[in-house]
Amino acid sequence: MYIDGQWQSSSSIDRIQSISPSSGKVIATVSRGNTADIDRAVGAARRASKAWASASPFYRAEVMIKASQLIADERDTLARALTDDQGKPLVKEAYDEVDELVLYFSMAAEDAKRQSGTMPHSVDPTRRVLQYRVPLGVVGVISPWNWPYTMGAEVFAPALAAGNSVIWIPAPSTAACSALLVEVFVEAGFPEGVFNFVTGLGAEVGDALCAHPGVDGIGFVGSVATGEKIAYRAAGKKQILELGGNGPFVVLEDADLEKAARAVMDASFLCAGQSCTAGELFLVHKGVKEEFLEMVVSMTKESINLGDPFSPETTMGPLNNEACADKFDEHVGDAVAKGARLVQGGKREGGLPTTLYAQATILDSVSPDMLIASSETFGPVVPILEISSDQEAISLVNRFGFGLTSAVFTTDLARGLAYAESVEAGWVNVNASTNLWESHLPFGGRSGTLSGRGRVGGTSVLEAFSEPKVVILQL
Structure with a gap:
C-alpha cells in the first residue's frame, strides 16, 4: 500500500x-x-x-x-x-x-x-x-x-x-x-x-x-x-x-451484414467479453438472421484464437476469475435448458494451464426469459434473439433495464437515429460495435436505469x- x-x-x-x-x-x-x-x-x-x-x-x-x-x-x-x-x-x-x-x-x-x-x-x-x-x-x-x-x-x-x-x-x-x-x-x-x-x-x-x-x-x-x-x-x-450493461446490438434487415458481423468480433470477444460495453444481446431481424448467423460463425472461426495471452497470435485470453467463469457456465446452461440452440462453443477449453479459458460461444433461438438475454454475462458470448421490427427491438432493449450502451446496424441513417433517440441508453453507436468509445466524450448510464x-x-x-x-x- x-x-x-x-x-x-x-x-x-x-x-x-x-x-x-x-x-x-x-x-x-x-x-x-x-x-x-x-x-x-x-x-x-x-x-x-x-x-x-x-x-x-x-x-x-x-x-x-x-x-x-x-x-x-x-x-x-x-x-x-x-x-x-x-x-x-x-x-x-x-x-x-x-x-x-x-x-x-x-x-x-x-x-x-x-x-x-x-x-x-x-x-x-x-x-x-x-x-x-x-x-x-x-x-x-x-x-x-x-x-x-x-x-x-x-x-x-x-x-x-x-x-x-x-x-x-x-x-x-x-x-x-x-x-x-x-x-x-x-x-x-x-x-x-x-x-x-x-x-x-x-x-x-x-x-x-x-x-x-x-x-x-x-x-x-x-x-x-x-x-x-x-x-x-x-x-x-x-x-x-x-x-453494468448488456450492450444490445441490433441488426436490421437493411444492414450491411458483413460490417455488422465484423463488429461482433470486437463487441463480444474483446477482453473475452468482460466489458460493460460488450455486445451481449443480439437482436437480429428475421429476414437476415440466418445469413448473419452464418457470417458470424465463419468470422469467429477465422479470427478468434483462444490461448496463451503472451503469444502474438492469441486474440482472446482467459476469463479473469472463477466467479466470472461460473457465471458464463450458468448463463449458457440456462439458455440451452430453456430452448436456445448452441451453435458454437459453450464450454471451457481443455488442455490449457487453467480452467478459465472460455470458448467463443454463439447461441441461436434465444428468448427474453433467459439469463443470457436479461443479465450481464461478462463472457465471450453471442446470444441471438430474432426480431421482426424496429419497435420490437426498442421495446426489448428498454425492457431489460440497462442503459449504458447499444448499437444498431442499418443503411438508413434516419432509421438509425430514430433508434438511438428511442432507446434508454447513455451512448448509442450506429453502424459500429458497442465496444467503440472515445475517451474525450462523456460516457455513462442513462439516468434511472441499472447502469449508474x-x-x-x-x-x-x-x-x-x-x-x-x-x-x-x-x-
Whole structure:
C-alpha cells in the first residue's frame, strides 16, 4: 500500500495472493487492508488536500504530464504485468490499454489548465461577482479488474487534475499490476498524501472508504450489485457510478451484414467479453438472421484464437476469475435448458494451464426469459434473439433495464437515429460495435436505469469532483 508518500504494510498481517488467470501461478501477494488503513489514507489525503487544491493548475498539469510520460516509458513493463495479472492478450489488447492510460493523464492535464471562471453581472452596480470552480477535497476511487489501469485512471486522473487528493482501491484480483502502476506515480512527484493506494477486499476497505466522513466524493466502476451498495454507503457524497450493461446490438434487415458481423468480433470477444460495453444481446431481424448467423460463425472461426495471452497470435485470453467463469457456465446452461440452440462453443477449453479459458460461444433461438438475454454475462458470448421490427427491438432493449450502451446496424441513417433517440441508453453507436468509445466524450448510464449515474470521459469527472464558488466584491 502507498499512503502519505510512503510504501507501507497494512496494520493487518493478512495478505492476498495474485494468481495469473492464464498460468495459475501466484505472481505476487499484496496487503489485505482494513479500516485502520483507510483511516490512515483518508487522514493523509485530508492533510494534503488544501495545499494541492491551492496549487496552480499549471503545476498540477506538470505533474500529470510527467506521469503520462513515465507511463509511456514503462509501456512494455506495464503491459506485460497487465497480461499476467488480468489475462488479456499482450499484443492485441494490453498495449492498447497502457496507451489509453497515457491519454487519460495528458487529457486531464490539459483540461485542468483550461478550466475557467466567469464574472456574472450583479443586481447592484457597486458589486463585482466572481464565479469559479473549486475541488471537493478528498475523492475515493474503486475500480474493476477488467481494465485495471484505465477504469481507475479515467476517474482519478481528472480528480487529481481538478485539485482533489485521491485514495485508490483497485480490484483484488488485479491489485498486483495496479501496484506496479503506482510505482510510476511515485516517480512522477505527487506531493505526500495527494495520491494514496490501498489494497484489500471491497467489502472491507471499499465499504470503509465509501462511508468515511473524511471522504467528499466517490467514483466507482463495476457491477450493478456493488454499485447499489456503494450508493447507499456513500449517501450524501458526490458520486460517479459507472455500472453494468448488456450492450444490445441490433441488426436490421437493411444492414450491411458483413460490417455488422465484423463488429461482433470486437463487441463480444474483446477482453473475452468482460466489458460493460460488450455486445451481449443480439437482436437480429428475421429476414437476415440466418445469413448473419452464418457470417458470424465463419468470422469467429477465422479470427478468434483462444490461448496463451503472451503469444502474438492469441486474440482472446482467459476469463479473469472463477466467479466470472461460473457465471458464463450458468448463463449458457440456462439458455440451452430453456430452448436456445448452441451453435458454437459453450464450454471451457481443455488442455490449457487453467480452467478459465472460455470458448467463443454463439447461441441461436434465444428468448427474453433467459439469463443470457436479461443479465450481464461478462463472457465471450453471442446470444441471438430474432426480431421482426424496429419497435420490437426498442421495446426489448428498454425492457431489460440497462442503459449504458447499444448499437444498431442499418443503411438508413434516419432509421438509425430514430433508434438511438428511442432507446434508454447513455451512448448509442450506429453502424459500429458497442465496444467503440472515445475517451474525450462523456460516457455513462442513462439516468434511472441499472447502469449508474454520472459520466466519465472528457471533462465530466473534473466537473463532477469540483463545485462552483461565488465571491462578491462590494466596491
